[in-house]
Amino acid sequence: EAQVTQNPRYLITVTGKKLTVTCSQNMNHEYMSWYRQDPGLGLRQIYYSMNVEVTDKGDVPEGYKVSRKEKRNFPLILESPSPNQTSLYFCASSLITSGGPDTQYFGPGTRLTVL
Amino acid sequence: GDSVTQMEGPVTLSEEAFLTINCTYTATGYPSLFWYVQYPGEGLQLLLKATKADDKGSNKGFEATYRKETTSFHLEKGSVQVSDSAVYFCALTKAAGNKLTFGGGTRVLVKP
Numbered sequence A: 001e002a003q004v005t006q007n008p009r010y011l012i013t014v015t016g017k018k019l020t021v022t023c024s025q026n027m028n029h030e031y032m033s034w035y036r037q038d039p040g041l042g043l044r045q046i047y048y049s050m051n052v053e054v055t056d057k058g059d060v061p062e063g064y065k066v067s068r069k070e071k072r073n074f075p076l077i078l079e080s081p082s083p084n085q086t087s088l089y090f091c092a093s094s095l096i097t098s099g100g101p102d103t104q105y106f107g108p109g110t111r112l113t114v115l
Numbered sequence B: 001g002d003s004v005t006q007m008e009g010p011v012t013l014s015e016e017a018f019l020t021i022n023c024t025y026t027a028t029g030y031p032s033l034f035w036y037v038q039y040p041g042e043g044l045q046l047l048l049k050a051t052k053a054d055d056k057g058s059n060k061g062f063e064a065t066y067r068k069e070t071t072s073f074h075l076e077k078g079s080v081q082v083s084d085s086a087v088y089f090c091a092l093t094k095a096a097g098n099k100l101t102f103g104g105g106t107r108v109l110v111k112p
Helices: none
Strands: A004-007 A010-013 A019-025 A031-038 A042-051 A054-057 A076-078 A087-094 A110-114 B003-006 B011-014 B019-021 B023-026 B032-038 B044-050 B056-059 B062-065 B075-077 B086-093 B100-102 B106-111
Touching (some): A019 A031, A019 A087, A019 A110, A042 B100, B003 B086, B011 B019, B023 B032, B044 B062
Antiparallel strands (some): A004 A019, A031 A042, A042 A054, B003 B023, B019 B075, B032 B086
16 A cells, blocks of 8 residues: 555654654655644645755754655654644655656654653 | 745535635746645645646546636535535645645535
8 A cells, every 4th residue: 555654643752852753655756755734834844855865955944854865764853852843743755747746645644742 | 935825714614515715826937736635633635736727626526726817726616515524735836946835724614
């Protein structure tokens, strides 16, 4: 089954404790991306990757890191989480067309709470 | 920069009513436009898309037409069901930049 998986689905942590949220896709997509969803702010892009070893900042990259060492995986790293990073996070992947990233396939989401 | 503006919700309707969700965008060039739907407790999934002016996307009874002259991509459905209760997001992407821009989302609640 074609899918994007994220782990963990729920995480409660404390300020400053490094964490990683994993994301994996089995569709051989070149494009992968992380978003955060906050009430009243909709969905905002954190980082994206066009292919292995190619990553770039989205609209809200501060406080986050990513890596793309393999095509299927795109982990999101919070080196020193802060309470303002409490949010619902989505990973997504897609093919890339001549018009840019195509239909995004989203993971189920990770609800992060930073105390 | 690019932006997408959606009507604020929540939108509350009775079953079989007509639904319209307005979406307008600001972008240079020729973006592709998408509508995604998020059902409670789930991730987003594609509802429909259009890649050039005057294209009409359609799926599950929903339709949206890419209007370049009014920079709009309004979502419509003629007769909603309770199962259409969800949050709907309008989004755009472009070849230049490779970023995606989403609107704020519109929550729709359909009552029996």
